[in-house]
Amino acid sequence: MTIWMALALAAEVTIPGPKGPLAGTLLTAKADAPVVVVIPGSGPTDRDGNSPLGITAAPYRLLAEALAARGVSTLRIDKRGMFGSKAAADPNDVTIDAYAADTRGWAMEAARRTGRRCAWLLGHSEGGLVALQAAQNPRGICGVVLIAAPGRPLGQVMREQLRANPANAPILAPALATIDALEAGRRVDPATLPPPLPMLFPGAVQGYLIDLFAHDPQRLAASLKVRLLIVQGDRDLQVGVDDARRLAEGAPSARLAILPGVNHVLKRVTTDDRAANMALYRDSSVPVDPAVVTAIASMVTGPAEKTK
Numbered sequence: 001m002t003i004w005m006a007l008a009l010a011a012e013v014t015i016p017g018p019k020g021p022l023a024g025t026l027l028t029a030k031a032d033a034p035v036v037v038v039i040p041g042s043g044p045t046d047r048d049g050n051s052p053l054g055i056t057a058a059p060y061r062l063l064a065e066a067l068a069a070r071g072v073s074t075l076r077i078d079k080r081g082m083f084g085s086k087a088a089a090d091p092n093d094v095t096i097d098a099y100a101a102d103t104r105g106w107a108m109e110a111a112r113r114t115g116r117r118c119a120w121l122l123g124h125s126e127g128g129l130v131a132l133q134a135a136q137n138p139r140g141i142c143g144v145v146l147i148a149a150p151g152r153p154l155g156q157v158m159r160e161q162l163r164a165n166p167a168n169a170p171i172l173a174p175a176l177a178t179i180d181a182l183e184a185g186r187r188v189d190p191a192t193l194p195p196p197l198p199m200l201f202p203g204a205v206q207g208y209l210i211d212l213f214a215h216d217p218q219r220l221a222a223s224l225k226v227r228l229l230i231v232q233g234d235r236d237l238q239v240g241v242d243d244a245r246r247l248a249e250g251a252p253s254a255r256l257a258i259l260p261g262v263n264h265v266l267k268r269v270t271t272d273d274r275a276a277n278m279a280l281y282r283d284s285s286v287p288v289d290p291a292v293v294t295a296i297a298s299m300v301t302g303p304a305e306k307t308k
Contacts, residue, residue, distance in 0.1 A: 008068040015109050017080050017088030022102055023047075024077035024084070026113060029068040034300045035114045036145065037106045038064065038076035039099075041125030044091075046083045047076040049124070049265065057265040058284040060124070063296075066288055070297040075110040075119070077102075092204040095211045100134035107140050118142040120300050123149060125239065125264070129212075132220035143227035145296055148239045148264050151221075151246030155183045155213040161238060171197055182206060183213045218250035228254035229299040231292060233262025235269040237277055257295040266292050 009028045014021040025047055026035075038047070038060050045051045049060035064074040078084040080102055081091025089098075103121060110119040120142045123131030128149025135144045150157045162168050162175050171194055178188045178201050187206045190198035201209070221228060228251050232244035241258055248256040261268045266288040267280040280286055 008065075012084075013075065013109065013113070015105050017085060017102065018098075019089055020085075020087030022077065022080060022085045022088050022105070024075050024106065025064075026075045026110065027064045027068050027073060028114065029071050029073045032115055033071050033073045034120065034142070035073040035075060035110045035116055036067065036120040036122045036296070036300060037103065037110050038074055039103055039121060039123040039127035039130050040077070040079055041127050041148075044082055045079075047078045054282065055265065056282045056284055057267065057280060057286070059265045059267070059288055062284070062288045063266060063292065066290075066293040067297060070293060070301075072297050072300055073110075073114055074122075075106060075113075077106055092208060094208055096130060096133050096215055099130045100136075103130055103134035104137065104140070107134070111140055116142075120145060122147065122296070125149060126154065126212075129154070129215055129217050129220070132217055132224070133215065135224055135226055136220065138225045141226055142300070143229070144224065145229045145231065145299065146221075146244075146247060147231045147266070147292070148233065148236050149217065149230070149243070149247065150239055151218055151243035151250075153183075153213055153216050154209075155179045157239065157243070160240075164237075170194070175200070179213075182209050185210055218246050221247045221254065222250040224251060227299070229257065229295065230254055231257045231259065231295050233259045233264070233266070233289075233292075235261055235272070235277060236264045237274065238264045255299060257291075259289065259291045259295070262289045262292060 011026045013024050013026045048058045050056050060076045080089040107119040118140050121131040122145040124147045128146040131144050135141050181188050190203050230244050230247050248254050263269045263277050267286045268289040269277045
């Protein structure tokens with residue numbers, strides 16, 4: 001057992017949700033350590049960063065453990081309607097504003113439990129949009145850390161991801177047309193779409209997608225009144241360096257860290273081979289890249305700006 005594991009304390013934490021409790025895990029590094037709320041990315045992603053859709057790399061759990069070794073506490077959470085927060089709400093009946101309200105509740109609880117005056121928000125991937133929206137009300141929030149967060153509305157990101165994979169050629173036209181419709185606020189009957197698009201655009205989540213596509217992360221970054229760190233790996237297959245630079249352009253006072261070799265699940269990739277990159281999505285034995293940990297720890301343990 002390492003020294004930090006002997007000292008760090010993990011505790012299950014709940015706060016009230018719309019219809020039941022929201023659940024998370026608080027890993028306390030030491031007394032009076034800064035605390036970071038880790039907000040999951042899109043879809044059924046749990047507090048450890050895993051997903052039944054094939055991700056078992058545990059990036060959030062590994063990041064929390066590595067940050068504890070650097071004197072940073074974390075509270076990583078399950079989104080409303082999912083996993084430990086399953087009883088809190090219908091997972092499909094949600095908006096970015098609703099996730100942001102939950103996040104502010106988590107920030108207050110994290111600060112209360114650790115004796116801090118504020119908590120940091122760390123949003124990974126789509127969770128970055130939630131962090132930015134939550135921090136528009138900066139009370140009790142020290143700052144925001146964005147990791148692999150899109151710098152454009154999510155409809156634009158989805159178009160790019162679909163076009164990047166040659167295997168999508170047979171379904172590309174209806175997929176792009178569906179995104180166009182959702183951006184315009186129109187639902188699409190999944191029965192009219194070829195497989196596997198009904199799984200990508202199920203009717204139950206189209207209301208959420210319509211809301212999601214309406215948010216511009218660059219605009220939200222520009223209006224922040226708290227400190228901002230933008231972290232982006234240059235071997236991320238889902239979100240590119242250009243997104244990070246776009247966020248930084250919107251918030252010129254932000255700190256930008258472009259990390260060589262880091263992929264979307266925060267692991268170091270030593271080759272440009274796509275299959276090797278994707279294999280790390282399933283490997284929890286590989287730690288998060290130390291550069292990710294250093295970038296976050298150096299930000300959140302530095303002098304904090306007053307919340308307003």
